[in-house]
Amino acid sequence: MYQFVRFFLFIALVGISSSAFAQKGFLRGKITDGEFGEGLFGATIVQQGTTNGVTTDFNGEFSLTLPAGTYTIAVSYVSYRTQYFENVEIKAGEPTILNATLLPDVQELDAVEVVAERTRDNESSLLTIQKKSPNVMDAMSSQSFKKIGDSNLAGAIKRVTGVSVEGGRYVYVRGLGDRYTKTTLNEMDIPGLDPDRNTVQIDIFPTNTLENIMVFKTFTPNLSADFTGGMVNVETKAFPLEKATNISLGFSYTPGMNLSNDFLSYKGGKLDFLGIDDGTRALPFAANTTIPSEPQNDPRLEELTRKLNPEMAASRRMSFLNTSFAVNHGNQKNYEKYTIGYNAVLNYQTNFDYYDRAEYGFYLKNNNPETNELFKNEERIGQQSEASVLWSALFSGAIKFDNHSISTSLLHTQNGIEQTSKRVNQDFDQNVATLSEDILTYTQRSITNNILIGRHQFNKLNVEWRNSFTRSEIDDPDFRVTSISVGDGDTTLQGGKGAAINRFYRNLVEINESFKADFSLPYGESSKLMFGGLGSYKKRDFSVLNYNLRVTNPDRVSADANTFLQEDNIWTASEQQGTYLFGNFEPANTYTGAQNLFGAYVMTEMQVLPKLRAVYGLRAEQVTMFYTGQNNSGSIVYDNEKTLNELNLLPSANLVYNLTEKMNLRGSFNKTLARPSFKEKSVSQIYDPISKITFNGNIDLTQTYVNNFDMRWEYFLKGNQMVAISGFYKTFDGHIELVAFEVAPENVKPRNAGQSMVVGAEIELRKNLDFFGSFFENLAVGTNLTLVQSAVDLKSVNTGNGGETEYDLRARNLRAGEELKDTRPMAGQSPYLVNAYMNLQLPKQGTNINVSYNVQGPSLAVVGSGRLADVYTVPFHSLNLNASQTFGLRERSTLTFGIQNLLNDAREQVYKSYGASPAIYSSLQPGMQFSLKYAFAF
Template identity: 40%
Template sequence: MNMFKKILILGLLLISTQMMAQTGILRGKITEATTGEGAIGATVTLAGTTNAAFTDIDGEFTLTVPYGKHNLIISYVGFQKKTIADIIINEKKGEVYLENIVLDTDTQTLQEVVVRAELLRTSEAAITMIKHNSSVILDGISSAKMKITGDATAVEAAKRITGVSIEGGKYVYVRGLGDRYTKTTLNGMDIPGLDPDRNSLQMDIFPTSLIDNIMVSKNFSAEMPADFTGGLMNVETKAFPEHKVFNVSFGVGYNPQANLKSDFLTYDGGKYDFLGFDDGSRELPGLAAGVNVPTPISGHSKEEVTSFVKSFNPELATKTKTSPLNYSGGITFGDQRLLGQSSNKLGYILSLNYKLDYQFYDDVNYGEYQRYNDASLTEMRYATVQNGQYTDESVLLGGLAGLAFKGKSTKIRLTAMRLQNGEKRAGIFDIDNDGAAVGQSGYIAKSNNLEYNQRSLNNFLLAGTHLLSNDKLEIDWKLSTTYSISEDPDIRKSAFTYTSNNDIVFSAGAGGLPSRIWRDLDEVGQNGRVDLSYGYAFKGNSAKVRIGANVLRKERNFEIKQFQMAFFGGAAGGTWATDDFSTILNEGNIYPNKQPNNIYYQSGNNDPNPNEYNSRSLNQGYYVSNEMSFGDRTKVIAGLRLEEFKQYHTGRDQSYASGDIVNGRNLDDEVVLSSVNLFPSLNVIYKLGELANARFAYAKTIARPSFKELSFAQIIDPLTNRIFNGSLFTYSDWDGELLETKIDNFDLRLEKYGERGELISLSGFYKKFRNPIELIRIPEQQTSTEYQPRNVGDGMVLGVELELIRNLSFVSQAMQDWQLSLNFSAVKSQIDMSASEYNSRLEYVRDGETIEAVRKMAGQAPYILNGGISYNSFEKGLDMGLFYNVKGSTLNIVGIGLFPDVYTEAFHSLNFGLNKKLGKSEKLSLDVKASNILDDTVDVVYKSYKAENQMFSSHNPGRSFSVGLNFKL
């Protein structure tokens, strides 16, 4: 009997466990159609039961429901009751998330609205709703669209957005304006960049798997930072998982030009290169940190000199290997839990991603060209040209951990993110210098280049939202700290020069002496902000007033240390029997061995170092804005922002560092920029229909110089020998005073939205610039290629944008799963030349050429086109699309006098992506991608009157193909 009872009890337990297992989770988000915001406190009931829940601060709800087909009833005061029918939850769909439930007001009809659950399946529609209800002109892309396009990083995804273009594969430009006019924020907070040569953030380090959405504000409102003009791009990382997530992915890629190549250039690196950072083998030798390094003329012993030379890595030559396939992998885990019997939730997410990518540019060209002094000669002449091969092994490692608490009136979020990127590069180049060109000596040389760059970004965010006074008062606060590092440890360049007698030598005045460079940048950003908004009634309509404050502190440390190979006694560099770079630092060539070589290293760093600086800035912003409606159609948002900005600099020029304290300049934490500015903004939205708006906006904004631009830094590109000079250096035509750029912005937009995310919009914009900053070729530097940021004459930009997203069911009902997307921007820009630029162009005018006092704005693209056709079948579990992107030829560097202008040519990007769910459970999916299908090249060229374009730089990234598997539990 006892045994029978035990078996009975065990059987009952098994049955009850099985019954408990026959339940699933139903989650969703409910949005108010009038505002696009979450409906807080709406009642969600499972039809025919007492099983109910209330939506939280984001309008989200969670219900535990038995397997089967269900109807869901949603009721919310002031809005139509809605029923979601035919929701199926079973073993295949144990958890269902309804992501696009929109409630309409009950002013039109009191009838209940019934829709089928299958219609609620595209988060792109949610993005469309956000755009429709936004108080500013907004465009964006969701994580769902990124998955369809197959984009791996944020920079690839961003180019799908209207008016967005990509520069250098890393930097985002909005409306074709240069990088200084585009601002990037992470989760609404400012973050420091990783590149000393740019104002904007490198977007290629953000894996799309960590991103929830990317939104671009095309115009300014008072709660935004004022230092943008083209657009403000916000990258929102995943925070609170909408449903349980456990994804594992792995993919392989193949580029015929780069993968499985037996002649892939490389060199021995560190054992942690595969993780994206150096293991210390490239670190600066200990004795090299000082100024008085051991040399034969410094009083050090022979043993000390020899030991010092041997402390440098002896590898100066490229070698070859067979490159493997590209591959990537990732794992993401997240979920949310109800806390006790309350509706409070705790969400968490963990994600780790890895990507290894090989690039082989087997026909790379760099050129320096000049105009002839003879005005009758329209063609350009070369000063130096380099042709060769260049490879890049890139590792991207990203991790994110997030924890979030949500209740009906409170949300608190803690997120930590680490991004690590390492790039190992190797190149071989043939160099030809024309001695007949101005400032040139004439030589033939061959170089080997070995480089490594490691970048990291660490971001910590703590944020909260609280609703008070019956949800009328909302308090948002955010605290963020970001620490970024960019290091180039041990950049090695060696160039053999071939004399007219066919001797192989090292020559300082020709190919140059072998050199090594260490560059270090670290930057910390601390950002805190608080925003308060209060809802009230104005003449029977809802209104809202906002006030807030923002404090941003940034500090950067930057240093370059460089060393040059020297040769003791006899002719510098001696004569070499072979041009084998791997033999340069052989034992027999190192001091104190006999001539012809006798190698030692000498420091190129003075004390204090002119290529070392510390810069910091403090920006305090305060704003007030008010949003109110006038009748049923007109909404007005007016605001005023005040920003107090100060930038400090510690650094010195070459003269001071060399001991000339009388004529040299030295700054010790001195203010180099100080301003207090008011930024008014006005946004007017007129409702043309239920789903159509007319928008007008005006605002003042600003563009400030970067840390690097307001410095004495001289940064050389070891590959091309091109040199960037900070603006603090003075020349005969430049006083060293770099000013802020102030901009007046006018925007007009007509937009109409349709079902399933459809949209057609037409926008026009005009911008007036005072003291714009552009990169100028320094005319006084004729023996070297040097550039400097300077204020130029006032300018303007006039443009139009067209966006169309259309479901193709109007062609045929059989095409209801097909969608066409198209956006096009056309822009006219104009800059008034400064007197010095205009006169220098007159000095080198060609016969028949007319020089006007105006020209195009540097960095402004004349047009941008994005187009795509996609197929999305929920029933078949198939998403695929073909996407095209191009940006028109754009003035990149302003050439003056002898030197022609430099333009970035159009790059035609055509990519294909496919995602197919596999198996009955659809837990496994297949990703297929093809990139640069047209096999286009990235060309930057010199342009001059009636002359054939000549190459500034050129490389072909090649076509690439990848296949990946994604497993979702």
Template identity: 40%
Template sequence: MNKMKPFIIAALFLLFTLTAHAQQKGTIRGTVYDGSTGETLVGVSVVIKDPFTGTATDLDGKFSLDVAPGTYTLQLSFISFQPLNIEDVEVKAGEVTVLNNLNLTESTVELQDVVVTASAIRNTDAALNTLKAKSSVMLDGISAAKIELIGDGTAVEAAKRVTGVTIEDGKYIYVRGLGDRYSKTTLNGMDIPGLDPDRNSLQMDIFPTSIIDNMVVSKNFTADLPADFTGGLMNITTKDFPDKKIFNISVSTAYNPNVHFNPDYLTYDGGGTDFLGFDDGTRALPDNIPPTTQLVPSSANAETIYNFVTKEFTPTLAAKTQNSLLDYSASISFGNQIELTGNKGNVPRLGYIFSLSYKSKYKFDDEVLYADFQKTLGENNYEMIYSTRQSGAVGERHHLIGILGGLAYKNNLNKIQLTAMRLQNGISSAGKFSINNSSAAVGQSGYVATSDQLFYNQRSLTNILIHGTHLMGNDWELDWRISPTFSASDDPDIRKTAFTHNGNEYLFSAGAAGFPSRIWRELDETNISAKIDLSKEYPLFSQPAIVKFGAGYNFKTRDYKITKMGYQFSDLNLTFNEPDASLVLQPERIYGSDQGGNTYIIPEISPSNTYESNVNNMAFYISNEFYPLIRLKTILGLRMENYVMRHTGQDINGSRILDNDKVLESLDFFPSLNLIYEVTEHQNIRAGYARTVARPSFKELSFAQIIDPISNTIFNGGLYAVEDWDGKLKETYMNNYDLRWEIFWNKGQNISASVFYKQFDDPIELVRFSTSYTSTEYQPRNVGEGTLYGVELEFSKNLDFISQVFQNFNLSGNLTLTHSEIDMTHSEYLSRKEFEKDGENIKRTRDMAGQSPYVINAGFTYNNYETGWAAGLFYNVKGSTLTIVGGGVFPDMYTEPFHSLNFSLNKKMGKEKRTKIDFKISNILDETQESYFKSYKAQKQPYSIYHPGREFSIGLSHSF
């Protein structure tokens, strides 16, 4: 042991010496772009002459130099480009200086150096502008830097800032006012499944912004993109390879006067892991459910029934009041890149990043309203009459956890990335409602009731991405990606207990408010996506051209189950002195108890509500980007997709049973043509045509009949033949035409104007059953042909043109105006004519469901890099939108505009501005989320009203 001491001491001394030497140096890193194309440049020479040291950019256009502390001038040179000198690059010991947005311009006859100062290279929005200007498609987006400035916490909040984007239900992204069917979301360029069986698009509120690098929306189609979108495709890119060492922590809290410290907040006792976003089994469906024959009340079954009800189910059926606390959130992220052993100028590097975020949020409204209205009979009776009103209070508690981990290896010509992400979200909801049903409405019995509703939803998404990029000889580039995603959305133990009022007594009545019930819904989905892209640069017509071709494969499978437990009573005359749901499952009231109870539970499993579906989608494409004329870039492409959906399930009567049968099969070709006339280096005129598709979801192409216990509505799958519908739901095909003028300036400034036109063949819309009077039922159906046209305007302008006093102020905005028409089917037209009012002229066309007539986004920002102060005022609204198509006695339902006005203020503090404090006010106007029924000459009547309230939040973050 003594002989080892000198070696240990020597080793420690050597390690200390190397560490001290390394700490004496700093690092310069940057990214170099082709100023004319926006592409990163590989192999650019980056040199410091005194003392001489140099390197070259890798396949991402990035470089890294280790030098002693000091101030340097960098020289960037590349064949056929003007040299670029960057002066005053300050390097500190043990720190990284990052120089982004280094643009090289093509050389002229006289090769003169371009000189810039490092202090001017700090506007990261310029990189996004370059991407937009040089992209083959019409792009809009938001960068990580802008997200940081605004202080948005989730992807759905940040997406509001993107041109033409609106948010539905606080979760879903719509582009150009089109519904979620025509908008698509991808993660790192790959398909990911949605977590809501009621929607086609992904719920964006589960993505914390701390893991996002940028969000970009493609407004038109090219052959390398999936064909199933027409409004827009939003791609979320997560962080992978940090330019410098990061170690950030942040905490925040929020206060809403209507929500927090409210003693009337509604909740109920859940599980011990609710704070982690999932149930611990408290709400789980019982593992061993006795046969129905053993649950029928009899002396032989008494013990079985009593044990089943008291031991397998929590007795909690009533919402309770509890004081609500503040919202809070926290996040931590760290990452770096490590240089490995390699040749000088081609040093391999290993990057890593890890992020963990947590968020807890309350929601509460004591004036929630859900209602259903009908048209009145008679040509001269214009006003609508309600069939049911539900009013009361709802409390929600949200918990969200996001975890991201990634490794990336690269050298000058190769890069391999592995990223894993887990998102977990839990929502616990409790509500108390007063229900008023009108016997004057068609098909209604008329009653008054009181209801307690307890709801829990847990959503999870696990995504893995393996991604490789390789530069090969003769200007070939290979890009491949494999990305499995596993998602689940479960609603364990939804409990609804509604007492029907009968004078001074309260009872359960099947013909009125119904019996108490418990529902378990389970959705599991697996999505495996893979794609490979191969591109080559080559000369054509004496101009640079790129040919690109590739293939993609997507396999998706979903398993969906619904189980319902219905309460029964051996004494049909059972009454209560008060409508207290906590009394229902007291032990003495259970059948088989010593006190002679009469409550028991019978499982109600409907085969139509259980289904399995899968999709196989194979795609191939070829695309060519070239210049047939000087300044006229042309992107010509063709994509082929072979799409097959299979379904296992049966209708409610068991008359139609499918066992992995094909319910949709298509082999389609999707051509695209995009023309870009480059008026100047920073000004384009774009024109495009593409054919795309919108396909029905698993749920829509099923027999499922799904009840929403909150709004008391019923969804019916499109395979269910009812009324004049044949049960044959098919895809929608679109022809898309786009024209855009755009110009870009420095400091991220730009202005653009677009027009677009779209034709829809057999669009799918959610249609209400016109013959179902006793219940509120909807179904997705193909309706008549449709058209849509619109204009889109965007600008972002620095106010320094007024005076240098305003150089830190920026004004931005975008406006989308659209008009849509659907040619109604003959049956819909006749059902509307049947209830036509005096003076009304029913036409054969109407608005397209889900289409907003206008979308407005505006922002006014202040950003002072020197003082560290930044502020912004942001506004967002979309016009009144047809949400559910009526017919017959049922009017159309529209979602009203929500004028969202938000303010943010942040201050970076300290010598190196590593500490930042944020302050935000959300919903400054205290707007209400409202949906209404509308009918000719009638006063609009509410479908749903929710008051989110005004919120104040403050956050603190620090970068070590």
């Protein structure tokens, strides 16, 4: 009932409409407080020489109705400098956008005269927010998105200092891994399509629906404490300043991947085009069904076996072009006593990836310490295809009246991924076998999120509350893996050689409900007190069903995987020959996790000296986690066991010294933390049939505690130009890393890694080249460099083997002549990160050309153990080009051409060991992609 009321409110907000004003237009915009960087409540916007005007609401926004014509507009506020905007043109039925920043008028300076433009400039507003923010932060505006030409946030955010995008969708800040980067939507937690990650898949956010993104790099008590590298907040448009309808259609082509007859696939369901399995892959019987054993000679065994989908082999078909389609509509309606705003967005895209040579390897150090080269334990090489459908729908609406506003948004994202592989798996150690493998998988992921936001102004007290409900699901129906042993002219299913036929069914559902309230009260001169609280509840249900197919005569079988479940080859009780089903429900592959979190904070922002501002406070968070599950043997059973119960007090202090009006010097210290996920803090064992890696939970994992020190010098120039130099130092107690087993390298497990540290520096420059001449005034360059050094104290890392440390373990496996250091790099931490771009914008011609380059240094992906060497991610050099041209009536059409991965670089992870050549852990060649998109604005 509760969710129904919320949904009804949402429909009511976006469904209100009215007739347009016949011969009148609208002047709309936002007035920003130049002292705090926030919307200025109560500023006056007046038609010069008249009393016709309005005041801004508590967000600093306004809408003034005026007859068509040209005006001079005055923007004023008590004790602030008045600004005059001349030649402001109002057109009938259209909004004109005017944004301004007012500064304190301590010396009663003369008024500033500015000519208003019809295009919105949010970059200046965001720079003001950055300049006045208590946090070290970076941001991008909707105007920047338009300049760059990226269609989704994954492409655009790579321009932000210290930010990289992993796998085309996950945000890393300052090179720190996913665990230390948090992504929020409208300041509220939202799990991604992979709930085991802290960050959201940001490619689901189209840039034309966003107001801005802000990347917070230092903590203040009003932010959630479980981030360290940074927090990325994605803000959607609730009150569009003008009516806008946009539609776009795009295609991209990668040679060898698209329009290829070699693309691997298999027959799916009728709703695969929507990323939804229609039941074709569903388990054909109840999960708790008991499967009779073959010696029982039970006819039900035949019946259950015949219910399975018989297709087991990968087949070939032609892949189409990658496609994308988007449409969005938004508007604002002004009434006498209230204002309505709404947005509706739909995005749909398909993608085809084909790798003619996908390579995975497992290598070990040689038993002889005199031999440096790694021993090839196992190798998998073959073809791999992935067909992906991703669509999202976002509806948002808001209403403002008096000093109050209520807004809501409803987001649903659906992702379906069909992955098919045909490869050869060779074992060079234990059974010295060669396997021919067909792997057919399908993953269905979805997120449904509803956020309700209220903002209220009671005299000087500002109140804001937010409620968010999210349901996230990952469903892996019917993973099919066929491994047939081939050698000496024979094909067998002998288990001793690793041959097998497996079917997997996995499902994960997570519910997340959270509520937060924030209060702000100004006091004294240029100071304010802030306090608030947060409550959230998360619950996750996870299950895995594992079945095998066996044959009565495994010594000689067909090499064609499709033959096993052909009608004539299925086991019968009368003949007792053929293929039959084996396996039952296993409680060890099922778990339930829950988390309760309650937080409260108090902080103050005060002017200590005329040029020195102090922001300090304390956040308290109480978290409890519960786990239900058991290990494989059943010797350890947990029934709603409380696995985590912590009260954390997290202080924060930030100082901002205004060297000049445009220059700041910042310093901060704060404490944050990182918590293990449900999967990590468990006894579960989760097998990935593609990589053949088994993830093992660790019920003894503890939280990671982090001390953060930051300094930053920043100089803000006109427009979107700036120079900044930052330094940071972080210490970690209990850093969580993924480690492979010494004797079983295909098994990995998370563990706390003792004491660690990170020290780094950032340099950022954004500058127009107008000093070279008039032509270069349209040419802008930007670059940012992040340098990081990290270290883990090996003697503080307990391996869990009788008190043995990682230092001891590595010492036992040294190569001849190798020296062992006391430290190594942190897992997931890159030593450097480079982002650079050059942008040419010719407004009169409607042309924009952007060239960007991104690279992230080698990072430790999997920590070695014993004979297993460390695995590092090889730097991927990404050079991309985007060129757009606006044309047509009123320049409403835009054609964008792009080339991705101009350097044709490969994505690789390799083993690294003393004196040895790098050995492939995984290798994929994404190729060079060409794209073309057409967009039309109504």
